[in-house]
Amino acid sequence: MEAPMKTELEAAGGQYNVNPGRRRSTVTSINMHKNLDAKIANPLADIPDEDLMLDVEEFAREKDIVDMLPLLQRGARVAQNPKGYEHIEGLETQELEALRFEHSHKWTHPMALYFTIIICSIGAAVQGWDQTGSNGANLSFPTEFGIGHGETEGHPNQDRDNWLVGLVNAGPYIGSAFLGCWLSDPCNYYFGRRGTIFISAVFCVLTPIGGAVSQTWEQLLITRLLMGIGMGLKGSTVPIFAAENSPAQIRGALVMSWQMWTAFGIFLGFCANLAVYDAGDITWRLQIGSAFIPAVPLCIGIFFCPESPRWLMKKNKYRKAFHSLRKLRYNNIQAARDLYYIHCQLQIEADIVGKSNYVTRFLQLFTIPRVRRATLASFTVMIAQQMCGINIVAFYSSTIFVQAGASQKNALIASFGFGLVNFVFAWPAFFTIDTFGRRTLLLFTFPQMAWTLLAAGFSFYIPESNPARLGVIALFIYLFAAFYSPGEGPVPFTYSAEVFPLSHREVGMGWAVATCLFWASVLSITFPKILEAFGSTGTFGFYAGLNVTAFIMIFFFVPETKQRTLEELDYIFAVPTGRFMRYQTSEALPWWFKRWVMFKKDAKCKPLYTFEGHMMAGDAGSDTSSERQRVGKTG
Template identity: 55%
Template sequence: MQSNAHITPSSKLFHILIIPRICNPLAGISKQDLLARVASFCASYELTDKLSIFEKGALVAQNPDSFESIDELDEEDKRHLRREVTHKWHLPRTLYFTIGLCSLGSAVQGWDNTGANGANLSFPEEFGIAHNTWLVGFINAAPTISGLFAAWAADPLNNMMGRRGVIFFTGLFCVFPVLAQAFTQNWWGLLLTRLIMGIGLGIKITTIPIMTSEVVPATIRGGLVMSFQLWVAFGILVGFCSNLIFHDIGRLAWRFQLGAAFAPAIPILILVWYCPESPRWLLKKYRIKESFESFCRLRNTEVMAARDLYYAYNQFIVEEEVFGGSSFLTRFTELFTVPRIRRATIGGAIVMTAQQFSGINIMAFYSSTIFAQAGYDSKHTLLASFGFGLVNFVFAFPAIWTIDTFGRRNLLLFTFPNMAWCLVAGGCCFLLPEESAARLPLIAFFVYLFTAFYSPGIGPVPNVYAAECFPLSHREIGAASCIFVNNALSSILGLTFPSLLAGITPSGAFGFYAGLNMLAFVIIFFFLPETKQRTLEELDYIFGVPTRRHAAYYSFTWLPWAVKRHVLFQGKASLEPLYHLEGFEGRNMGEAGAWH
């Protein structure tokens, strides 16, 4: 293995951007030199009392899978490092508290979507706009319309206030404008409150996945970061319950259905300050001692905390050498001009676009309308929509275990074709005679089956992917760009769907989204890199692979191997992996399927 100890930060970054190798930034450094660097690091950041801890952490970070041979570690240290592999979900309560509380903020988004879903049955009539499908669509899409512009504020706000401060600030938008919806007296008042609410939602859904991705270990990052989507699904389910509870109130039901969504934000405003600040945000601010204290609250031992901090610090210094001190405009430009960051921007845009292509937000906003057109009465429409919310929530759970083992990319490649045929089948059921007893149950069945495929796949992946694919220097503005794409498409689809439904019928609408699902499948297959079980710092190397090389690999290397292995049943067919590990003893990917 070639040593990279002599490589300067700038040349090292150039090296990783053009060579498809995942390199440990501490690889090739002699033990004596490494310990000297650790001593200098501790002296610089008032951590000399933790010198022995950081020496252990640096040695483990240098050879993560060879810790058994590190003499400096005692048996207790090694026991905890073993359990990190064998009991990877055994983590401090503070970590789970932080993930749970922060992700609770996403429940507001899901609850509001379903509140609007039920409210669509009554508020257009009360305000006399039922005939204006474009205006109804605009009111429903208002939070995503304002949110797509507000997402860009996540970068400066996170820079000034930190992750916790931004989560608290956006929580205020999830209380007062949400409640104000219930008291509006005309359609433009409802539109205004929803636009204001969208400002907070746009910033919040950018920040929460970043916060969660920065505090969790790499091996289960996907499973914990996807809690954001799990809480969205929970909010959708509770929102449908709320719709049913308030249904019998009559024409004022929509006020309670919309206003009740403020509830999840209350505990966030009170308890968020009991969570540790993101250690990587503190690292970005060179508040190294505070970053270590935060890591200590989020890891099982101080050695693990020191390992993660020192590893992240070394990669951060490389990024700072190239990108440090750049302005907002410069960072925005670099999303498209710097190859490594541009690939992350493309990857994030792909998954966000694919989520909207799936058609799920149409189900969340308009399932009541769809079931009403299928022939259900008002009460049974809400019950059928509740079933959609229940399936969405229950089937989100498998992703907790599969997203970090099966992988983000493979989950999407499995679920998109299945969602497509479910939509085709559901659309065909609308063509059955209205007097047919099978018509309504079949439509509901295929909508539910579509949702069951969506929930463990394209449901959780986009927010996980967007939060992890960018380097620390561009994480906020990069995630904001992904949310902008997602909200822009969501706004367009939410605005146009009532007219689309009226123009091409439910069968045509379902067929249209089935085609978009298959288009998303093709784009993901050729252009989306896998990110599972890599630290946030190691992903710099994953996105160092040029897009054309990634597409060529799956076209001319992976596809022929797949045909030989799974069609011609040639068990001895071998596959050269796309990525090669450098500086991680024992982690070289020997099995062909491990990276595909």
């Protein structure tokens, strides 16, 4: 089909369904910039077998993998009809057995996949420990550096000291938001996912040690700013690395290990704070310096992981991508299937976004409709993580508990309890994020976080002489953490690592993490001043109100992504935001009210998305290409 005809068809509202071969382009009713019908399609569906085999042959020649042609052809047939593999001719017995095993044992995968997730989890633990090193140190390092008058009422340096303590605490987040996250795109381009994670680990080994030997608050601030480079690179890359290596059916559970082990790192940080409590003048130095410990195995272990197949395909290294997939899947047929299917979807992405450099890729986050919707959704979940108020506790729990009437030691013990609750209650998300979904977890947990924060704030009205005061405040803070951990805790990094097309995944994730960490830095800098101005009750009430605002934003701007391949999400985010919002108010919200407020079990909700053809992942697939399936009653 000639180029002029393509222009004419696109002008008429059609969209090319581009497949690897140059000999065929078929027009479908799906416009990938404006998917008004909310259809999700397999690009290989309904292609005659002869044409499919010719396209695979051309693909193999183009990518210099002709020696794999018979395997690729069988893999393409499976990709075309992933649930109908029993009826595909030519599959070998061991290939059929591997596909059956994959279908019935979704949690059983090669050790290389789980080792990759373990290394990513260590990276997350580094992130969490880095965040809490300053929590206990806040009780002593300001005094040593002459900025410890912030809590002295009426002291002439009170305002300055409040801002300086906040600035030192915010250092890693400032460094991440303004430098580390934005270095992620070029570092990934030149060094790959593994190389970028190694660079980030080096920063995370050296900077805590540098902070521990600092002699002035300015030196401590510089080391924490440099730590932010490592945190930004790691936070932008590790979730992508885990997402790109994971099968779609369990991708959410594996990628959410980022937050679960970040919570574990926060818990370890609190453990370290408490363990060295009696170390005298060097206590705060040990508390800050201990964060280097988990970064060491990250430095070493990352090079034993297979590189991301999608990154290798992006660099046109298809043979290496196949070998990487082979390590991550049990059988060659699974690797060949995924290689060809991912390639087909990447061709569609290339048709949507075209070629671009770093600057234009960043601008396209806000100009290409499909990418812009992902940008809005990732921005929403990331800023909501700061709006919910979790980091006022993660950064300043020791200070909060001291204000509640605890001694310094008891404040550290109470902070330890917060870290433990935060980690333990992250586990439920491991089992629910791919069943209930990302969106449902968020919509359930935000109202709970709002009322628990409000209750914690009102608990400060209990007289200090009452021995129950500290216990009640701690109880509601722990309940807040228990609701946060399975919802807004794991979802933002998991979600943001999924939603962008491969062409914009690094810069998109950089944007998302920069959003999160920039507002974390704002929170860290301003919290001492907000606490001074609003008091404890007013501060907690303020963040309770922000939870309600975040709930509304998520309801309108965040589509569900569970159990879809990364490439199939192109169709989800091709649905216009206006249509998605209208569906939530006209269909989803009335259904929810009838079902869960009026308890009408016969309430029906018209699905937003329809699935056409044989899909690669999730429970929305079908063995009948004409069948339409629905997903999620909340859209």
